[in-house]
Amino acid sequence: MKTSLGCRTIAAIAATMLPLALVSACGADASDDGKTTLTVASYGGPYQEAQAEAFFEPYMKANPDVKIVQDGPSENAKLRAMVESGKPQWDVVLLANDFGNESQGKWLEPIDYDIVEKASLLDGYADKFRAGADVEGTVLAYREDELPTAPTSWADFFDTKKFPGKRAVNKFAAGGILEAALLADGVPEAELYPLDVDRALKKINTIKDRIVWWDTAAQSQQLLESGEVTMGLVWVGRAVDAGKASPVKIDWNTWLSQDAYWMVPKGTPNAEEAMKLIAYMITKDPQVAFTQLIDYGSVNREAAEDETVRANPNRPSNHLDTQVPMNDDWWAENLEGVMETFNAWVLA
Template sequence: MQNNLWRALLAGAFVLTADAALAETTLTVSSYGGGYQEAQAKAYFAPFAAAHPEITIRQDSPSSNAKLKAMVESGAVDWDIMVTDDSFGLDSDAEWLEPIDYSIVNRDKFIPGTAGTYRIASDIEATVLAYDANALPAAPQGYKDFFDLEKFPGMRAVWKYAPSGIFETALLADGVPADKLYPLDVERALKKLDTIKDHIVWWDTGAQSEQLLDSGEANMGLVWVSRAVSGADQGIKIDWTQWTSQSGYWVVPKGTKNREAAMKALEFFTEPAQQIAFTQYMPYGPSNKTAVAGVSETFKGNLPTDHLDNRVLMDADWWAKNGADVDMRFQEWLLE
């Protein structure tokens, strides 16, 4: 009887120890900060913590591809999950990332092209053609109009960043079909950009792009959809005829001690309820194809996923291989 009692006590101690270990699991998630991360906290992090009391989420910011790489290379990985952009999380980045565990994360639920070996999309974002409806004689319809100075005079606001979509935009305006863009004809794109070069106001931050449109310094612009939506009260509207697609992506650093918990969190974050909740706070579409039809009314009509048929997909792999050379040529062109 004493042996049975001892076994029972040992079993109970083991259960308590296991439960205590689970309760001590802390996932550190690094994101962009600001309103974006606040929206993630409301839609993803808080509900996950409520559903999984054994796991605590600690937030960090800002996310940084370079910092993640340094952590992995030094063997001191403090982050378990990070949000990144299109330029990272590709197969060429395998040395720094854990493969997504699709035995935990349901790969079939994602919009095609948003679930890769080392990353899954957190949301679908966009660079859009925004315009001041009070300053233009008519509403532009596509990139051809963006380059038409006669029909649409005035200044254009453009992101001073080679992989921003400006090369794709120029080629589309010049008649290149969307499915024939790559490899990009860089010189042809620059020749097209020459036609409006004197009418471009360059921006470096989202806040600058919004200010350029709100102030009237530019009456058209290629801007992030969140900034275009923010300017709606000032008469800023969006032409959804064509738009270049960017996305936020979840990645898991190689060497995390909480790999399984991280994968469980990613599965939870990308479920319909959480992704629909996110669209209450940010004008970015869900990556879960089931969630697309149920998005919040807050930004409905101005979400990228409301206009998927007009999406121009940028080739992140091509940019990863050629981006440095294209940027060098872009910088030369800016000085010409």
């Protein structure tokens, strides 16, 4: 689960209770025992625990001369500040769709595709300054016990007569609601960007009194589990978890990409070793192992077709044919202005 476009940042704040081995303020190329130390920053919580089990621990076992130190939560602003100080403390960092575009390349090392196998990644997950970590998504989740029929389109989310009840929506402009509104209003996927924000808000106005806004992923899951809402635009991991405790299902005809990417901060003295770690993490076996620990999809082509991955219908990488990719470059250029417009509309 990809904030995706900010939503991961919100989630990361709640993850600070995770007992991570934090890097010292000064950072280091090598530890006292002579090993190369790589500091990896991620989102924390069960997500980072799964990464440690699937990626970090096996890599250290296979490379005894490398020590991986975990830090978190990762944040765009922290990365920029580190790089601008000339002393980046992170060697590898996981961030969401809203960072790592070419316009932000001054804070990042280019991915070395002589080390990282570009061809092994799914289409769209190998960029100049970032390599895909996993396939996540914002999905339409619904209470099958509260609706007369299952929703099957973006328009169904906005049809409160045929599909009664409240809607859970992320109170974040880039959380997917604008795209969902335009698709529901008849905009073809190929013509979605640049987003017509005014048209989207006009469409959302038709259900504004039925929206329950959520700020954290935990809130979105609770809203579905409690039955306070009958539908929600939520992160796939939370939708799957809600379905374990209540009759919550996912409509895979309607979902938006929300992904995570590995990046290397510009100026790290361990760039080559960082690339080697990324190269390992995107290979088939570690990717399959990760998907067995948490409900996200694999970015590795072979792993995405693995029987154990395909067997789970809630893997986002099993549904790429219905995925609506969010345009990260457009959001990187327009997020600030759209946020101002969106926040003003929410309060109106």
